[in-house]
Amino acid sequence: MSRVQDRLGTWIGWALFADLASAFTLTFGYMFSRPVTMQYPDKEKWLPYSRYRGHHFLKRDEEGEIKCVACELCARICPCDCIEVVPYEDENGKRHPAKFEIDTARCLFCGLCEDACPADAIALGQQYEFSSFSSRDLVIGRDDLLGKPGKAMTGGGVVTARLNTEEDVLVETSEPHGYNWWRNIRRT
Amino acid sequence: MELLFALGLIAIKIALLIAMLLLLPLPLTWLERKLAGHMQQRMGPMRVGWHGLLQPVADGIKLLTKEDHIPAEADRFLFKLAPILALAPPFVVFVAIPFGETVSVLNAEITLYVSNLNVALLFVFAVIGLEVYGVIFGGWAANSKYAVLGSLRTCAQMISYEIPMGFAVVGVVMLAQSMSLVDIVRAQSDVWNIVYQPVGFLVFFVAGLAEAQRIPFDLAEAEGDLGAGFHTEYSGIRFAFFMVSEYVIVLLVSVLSVILFFGGWNGVLIPLPPLLWFALKVAFFIYVFMWFRFTLPRYRYDQLMAIGWKVLLPLSMANIIVTGIVFS
Numbered sequence A: 001m002s003r004v005q006d007r008l009g010t011w012i013g014w015a016l017f018a019d020l021a022s023a024f025t026l027t028f029g030y031m032f033s034r035p036v037t038m039q040y041p042d043k044e045k046w047l048p049y050s051r052y053r054g055h056h057f058l059k060r061d062e063e064g065e066i067k068c069v070a071c072e073l074c075a076r077i078c079p080c081d082c083i084e085v086v087p088y089e090d091e092n093g094k095r096h097p098a099k100f101e102i103d104t105a106r107c108l109f110c111g112l113c114e115d116a117c118p119a120d121a122i123a124l125g126q127q128y129e130f131s132s133f134s135s136r137d138l139v140i141g142r143d144d145l146l147g148k149p150g151k152a153m154t155g156g157g158v159v160t161a162r163l164n165t166e167e168d169v170l171v172e173t174s175e176p177h178g179y180n181w182w183r184n185i186r187r188t
Numbered sequence B: 001m002e003l004l005f006a007l008g009l010i011a012i013k014i015a016l017l018i019a020m021l022l023l024l025p026l027p028l029t030w031l032e033r034k035l036a037g038h039m040q041q042r043m044g045p046m047r048v049g050w051h052g053l054l055q056p057v058a059d060g061i062k063l064l065t066k067e068d069h070i071p072a073e074a075d076r077f078l079f080k081l082a083p084i085l086a087l088a089p090p091f092v093v094f095v096a097i098p099f100g101e102t103v104s105v106l107n108a109e110i111t112l113y114v115s116n117l118n119v120a121l122l123f124v125f126a127v128i129g130l131e132v133y134g135v136i137f138g139g140w141a142a143n144s145k146y147a148v149l150g151s152l153r154t155c156a157q158m159i160s161y162e163i164p165m166g167f168a169v170v171g172v173v174m175l176a177q178s179m180s181l182v183d184i185v186r187a188q189s190d191v192w193n194i195v196y197q198p199v200g201f202l203v204f205f206v207a208g209l210a211e212a213q214r215i216p217f218d219l220a221e222a223e224g225d226l227g228a229g230f231h232t233e234y235s236g237i238r239f240a241f242f243m244v245s246e247y248v249i250v251l252l253v254s255v256l257s258v259i260l261f262f263g264g265w266n267g268v269l270i271p272l273p274p275l276l277w278f279a280l281k282v283a284f285f286i287y288v289f290m291w292f293r294f295t296l297p298r299y300r301y302d303q304l305m306a307i308g309w310k311v312l313l314p315l316s317m318a319n320i321i322v323t324g325i326v327f328s
Helices: A002-015 A019-030 A073-077 A111-117 A143-147 B001-022 B027-037 B055-065 B077-095 B119-142 B145-168 B170-176 B181-187 B199-213 B236-261 B274-293 B301-326
Strands: A045-046 A057-060 A084-087 A095-103 A122-124 A157-163 A171-173 B103-105 B107-109
Touching: A002 A143, A002 B181, A019 A073, A019 B027, A019 B274, A057 B119, A073 A084, A095 A143, A111 A122, A122 B170, B001 B077, B001 B236, B027 B236, B055 B077, B055 B199, B055 B236, B077 B119, B107 B274, B119 B145, B119 B181, B119 B236, B145 B199, B145 B301, B170 B181, B170 B301, B181 B236, B199 B236, B199 B301, B236 B274
Parallel strands: none
Antiparallel strands: A045 A157, A057 A122, A084 A095, A157 A171, B103 B107
């Protein structure tokens, strides 16, 4: 009995275009909802979370000395063999890297170097804008790695930004937090 | 002297009409992309001009400067002829379309139509039927399997949908006792035809969607399965001709819906200028067209034919019979 009623209801609904009506109200509602587009890189930019694995950076200790002890564990564990470390010994008898190169063109950003490091010297930071016209430019040396930005402190927000046309891909941001992009996601 | 004045007036009207029809697709493409974007929670064009307002101009420049490619095995004459054949009929149709009653400019009574044909409705349907030639020639001449399939589909679709479309307006002609579009609008000055002819309007609008080859009936250019249908091989300005033709037909079906079923330039409640009322109603129908496009999926080909022959045709015939019995 109920099945017959259901079928009858479906037919009446079809005859009165109830299915079409619900579809049109849905799209009409969506038309006045806020767009989720992030206008990168002209106007807005995404801030990554602190767990984000972006460009590598090397850390310094309190005296400003490089933390890396050139044990080459990161080079060993690297699955794509993109880290090259050459050690030297300074006047105090401490090991440091004379050469520390990461080929970011080959890197797969797995973060194993960060896990393997016994001296907490290397980590994957927040920078994600480092595309280049030449794969040679993607081989990053020790001094550049020391200057790269570290882990993000805040994240998950969208901040106003503008494209810096002087440098190729850098996007400048001013505010630290921005608005939460997820507020635009409509859940029905 | 008077003859010269009348001829000059007609020339000015035609020039204005052509300018309007050639320029109107520009804001319509912008509007369509904007609506598509916002219905899908995107923004649509934003880069060129304020909120992408100059995007159609940029697109036009792009199409004009692109290579005008003709496939090696194509029938060159038909390939060049087809876009013109597709573009001309929608423009010709607007000769018979009235946009309002007479207005007085500088002490002269000027009618807002190029000509008030006494068989205007017949003329509209006859000429718009010619548009199918452009599509068929375009698909055939390109010598591409997608184009041929697209044009064959269009051929079947247009022929089967023109019949219910023609039958659907018979009820309107019965009510107005005239085929002149001006008389049809005058006959609706008290009550719009939509009140008496809801089924007729339904059939007309669905068939109009199919005529304009818009979703859910855009089998002719079904992007998913046919590349771009009959204009797969077209590029540059010839492609733009097909696009302009498509938008002018959308405009035409909107204008016809307003004139035949929604009282033309007759307003209700709010006393606005007749021309403004007309424009508002047409704008609403164009919006509905775009709303349909971004809401509904595409019908399958056999479903399309089944709707045309098994649903719309009997409905339009029943509409004629009922109208004839009730209003005779």
